[in-house]
Amino acid sequence: xxxxxxxxxxxxxxxxxxxxxxxxxxxxxxxxxxxxxxxxxxxxxxxxxxxxxxxxxxxxxxxxxxxxxxxxxxxxxxxxxxxxxxxxxxxxxxxxxxxxxxxxxxxxxxxxxxxxxxxxxxxxxxxxxxxxxxxxxxxxxxxxxxxxxxxxxxxxxxxxxxxxxxxxxxxxxxxxxxxxxxxxxxxxxxxxxxxxxxxxxxxxxxxxxxxxxxxxxxxxxxxxxxxxxxxxxxxxxxxxxxxxxxxxxxxxxxxxxxxxxxxxxxxxxxxxxxxxxxxxxxxxx
Amino acid sequence: xxxxxxxxxxxxxxxxxxxxxxxxxxxxxxxxxxxxxxxxxxxxxxxxxxxxxxxxxxxxxxxxxxxxxxxxxxxxxxxxxxxxxxxxxxxxxxxxxxxxxxxxxxxxxxxxxxxxxxxxxxxxxxxxxxxxxxxxxxxxxxxxxxxxxxxxxxxxxxxxxxxxxxxxxxxxxxxxxxxxxxxxxxxxxxxxxxxxxxxxxxxxxxxxxxxxxxxxxxxxxxxxxxxxxxxxxxxxxxxxxxxxxxxxxxxxxxxxxxxxxxxxxxxxxxxxxxxxxxxxxxxxxxxxxxxxxxxxxxxxxxxxxxxxxxxxxxxxxxxxxxxxxxxxxxxxxxxxxxxxxxxxxxxxxxxxxxxxxxxxxxxxxxxxxxxxxxxxxxxxxxx
Numbered sequence: 001x002x003x004x005x006x007x008x009x010x011x012x013x014x015x016x017x018x019x020x021x022x023x024x025x026x027x028x029x030x031x032x033x034x035x036x037x038x039x040x041x042x043x044x045x046x047x048x049x050x051x052x053x054x055x056x057x058x059x060x061x062x063x064x065x066x067x068x069x070x071x072x073x074x075x076x077x078x079x080x081x082x083x084x085x086x087x088x089x090x091x092x093x094x095x096x097x098x099x100x101x102x103x104x105x106x107x108x109x110x111x112x113x114x115x116x117x118x119x120x121x122x123x124x125x126x127x128x129x130x131x132x133x134x135x136x137x138x139x140x141x142x143x144x145x146x147x148x149x150x151x152x153x154x155x156x157x158x159x160x161x162x163x164x165x166x167x168x169x170x171x172x173x174x175x176x177x178x179x180x181x182x183x184x185x186x187x188x189x190x191x192x193x194x195x196x197x198x199x200x201x202x203x204x205x206x207x208x209x210x211x212x213x214x215x216x217x218x219x220x221x222x223x224x225x226x227x228x229x230x231x232x233x234x235x236x237x238x239x240x241x242x243x244x245x246x247x248x249x250x251x252x253x254x255x256x257x258x259x260x261x262x263x264x265x266x267x268x269x270x271x272x273x274x275x276x277x278x279x280x281x282x283x284x285x
Numbered sequence: 286x287x288x289x290x291x292x293x294x295x296x297x298x299x300x301x302x303x304x305x306x307x308x309x310x311x312x313x314x315x316x317x318x319x320x321x322x323x324x325x326x327x328x329x330x331x332x333x334x335x336x337x338x339x340x341x342x343x344x345x346x347x348x349x350x351x352x353x354x355x356x357x358x359x360x361x362x363x364x365x366x367x368x369x370x371x372x373x374x375x376x377x378x379x380x381x382x383x384x385x386x387x388x389x390x391x392x393x394x395x396x397x398x399x400x401x402x403x404x405x406x407x408x409x410x411x412x413x414x415x416x417x418x419x420x421x422x423x424x425x426x427x428x429x430x431x432x433x434x435x436x437x438x439x440x441x442x443x444x445x446x447x448x449x450x451x452x453x454x455x456x457x458x459x460x461x462x463x464x465x466x467x468x469x470x471x472x473x474x475x476x477x478x479x480x481x482x483x484x485x486x487x488x489x490x491x492x493x494x495x496x497x498x499x500x501x502x503x504x505x506x507x508x509x510x511x512x513x514x515x516x517x518x519x520x521x522x523x524x525x526x527x528x529x530x531x532x533x534x535x536x537x538x539x540x541x542x543x544x545x546x547x548x549x550x551x552x553x554x555x556x557x558x559x560x561x562x563x564x565x566x567x568x569x570x571x572x573x574x575x576x577x578x579x580x581x582x583x584x585x586x587x588x589x590x591x592x593x594x595x596x597x598x599x600x601x602x603x604x605x606x607x608x609x610x611x612x613x614x615x616x617x618x619x620x621x622x623x624x625x626x627x628x629x630x631x632x633x634x635x636x637x638x639x640x641x642x643x644x645x646x647x648x649x650x651x652x653x654x655x656x657x658x659x660x661x662x663x664x665x666x667x668x
Contacts, residue, residue, distance in 0.1 A: 013382075013383075013432055014429055015382050015383070015587075016382065016383050016394065017383075017394075019391070019392065019393060019394070021391075057585075059385065059387060059392045059576075059583055060387075060574060060575075060576035060580060060583040061574065062572075062574050063572065063574075063585075083601075085601035086601060096390070098390050098391075099390045099391070100390065100391040100392050100393075102385075102392075244600055245598070245600060245605065246597065246598050246599055246600055246605070248570065248571055248572050248590075249570075249572075251428075251429035252427060252428075252429060253423075253424065253427075253429060253431060253568070253570070254569060254570050254571070254572075254590070255568060255569030255570070255590070255592065256569065256571075256590075256597055256598065258592075258615070258619065258623070260539075260618065260622075260623045260626075261622075261623035261626030261627050263627070266428075266429075282542050282543070283611070284605060284606050284607060284608055284611035285542070285605075285606075285611070285615075
């Protein structure tokens with residue numbers, strides 16, 4: 001009285017992870033690291049757009065959504081940067097080259113790389129929020145002529161917490177990219193900005209009437225960043241934010257990521273701010 | 286029987302022949318599930334003959350209370366819905382998603398055999414049929430489908446039975462989801478007629494339904510049969526315990542996001558999640574990882590979840606919906622408002638389970654009216 005099916009492994013079921021090999025483990029800061037992954041199946045490649053995320057599974061431990069932080073032009077090399085905040089990400093820190101990790105994705109909406117063409121671009125990152133923005137930066141640098149002035153505003157806790165510091169140093173020395181970094185707590189050697197990243201918005205060189213802003217960080221930081229951008233005259237319809245919610249499936253079926261009618265995993269995580277402004281302002285929605 | 290049956294026909298099967306219908310369905314290869322008496326309630330179980338059905342029972346349902354009682358007649362379907370809903374069969378509480386095996390630093394996924402039972406859902410109430418249609422849209426209507434649900438749905442045969450004994454918490458009539466079946470997706474729809482000779486008016490909804498009835502002694506339904514069935518439905522509508530006005534529910538609830546009344550509900554709500562477990566449309570799930578003791582095998586299981594738990598909305602740093610008021614607000618707003626944005630219908634079918642099985646008897650119809658009145662007052666004051 002039952003029909004049986006032999007399920008081929010991973011056969012087009014979006015809930016079944018594909019095995020990837022850890023190629024490199026990169027310690028970024030004291031509590032962040034990056035993983036470079038390659039698929040078991042050499043013909044497979046994971047084409048993604050800047051801003052999208054994957055579900056990463058550690059054997060026997062669990063699965064978490066992590067944004068993709070590598071270069072979309074190199075889909076064979078999958079890069080994720082994460083902070084150790086829970087059981088799964090702590091287990092991820094213990095992974096070494098040659099270890100297997102499960103990958104499902106890519107999921108979600110992307111940064112508005114098309115809509116930003118021909119305009120100035122301001123990237124505002126808070127802490128680990130720089131990771132989901134890095135693919136956007138790679139994209140812009142590969143297609144530099146498509147965009148106007150490009151500014152990266154990045155705020156983090158202390159000079160030791162600066163993510164991708166070598167790359168940032170390189171980008172700072174480029175003439176086609178403005179990089180501003182600020183820290184909450186300075187050390188004696190720090191000669192840069194001190195204070196919240198939103199303060200940088202006021203003095204960054206861009207044309208507010210002709211700018212697309214991409215903001216990623218803690219919700220409270222994004223709220224103030226949007227306020228500052230709006231104060232400078234950037235319409236909220238030109239501001240994009242990336243939302244974070246609990247996610248168990250990535251495909252809009254588990255319910256966990258709901259923000260009123262939004263399934264942040266598939267309708268987001270990147271939203272045009274004016275589309276979710278009322279939801280953003282309501283507490284505990 | 287000279288006349289050949291076709292889809293859309295209405296025939297009469299006598300009560301004495303109900304077992305023949307069950308046998309015919311079983312002969313088609315289905316395992317029959319339906320209402321049974323168990324644990325002091327009407328719960329779903331396996332039906333081998335009509336004797337397994339709750340003959341001569343009725344239920345008394347109201348906010349926070351449920352009792353079974355004997356009836357004075359031998360009605361086979363003289364009760365409303367119990368705590369179980371059919372999602373137990375179509376969308377089981379536990380499902381293994383995959384299994385994997387470790388080899389040194391690597392692991393690989395194991396091939397899996399999945400069984401899709403051929404179930405006949407016998408005695409589905411119209412509100413429950415409406416709930417199945419809602420879950421169809423949720424689990425099969427989007428860009429990603431739940432493959433297990435789709436297989437189970439395809440493999441099942443559905444026999445709807447109209448309600449003639451609505452419960453005190455029922456409000457399907459006001460939502461247009463009952464007490465008589467008016468939608469699609471079923472194979473047979475029965476109306477139990479108690480007046481006169483105890484019989485069932487049977488509507489044929491599909492080829493499978495046709496096949497099931499063909500081998501059962503039946504006769505054409507007369508105008509008198511149909512009239513008796515219709516009268517019973519009218520009576521059921523009149524005796525329905527509650528009502529809810531769905532018009533403008535979305536706007537009212539969106540406008541009520543900051544209403545202090547949510548806090549008042551939270552004073553009563555135990556955030557136990559019972560409402561989500563008994564709700565026939567709630568579809569939220571969690572995943573669980575398990576490993577064998579020696580760590581060589583791992584598997585991932587999907588389990589029903591509830592938006593009332595703190596873990597549900599947890600992201601590093603804390604739960605998004607930490608306050609109980611926010612969790613109740615999310616659930617109720619989802620059922621009656623945001624569900625419409627997501628899936629084009631209400632997420633509520635008026636079955637009343639959340640009212641009955643709430644340990645403190647929170648009543649979604651009453652709360653809806655309070656929010657509606659508050660929004661009305663606010664608009665009045667703004668004038």
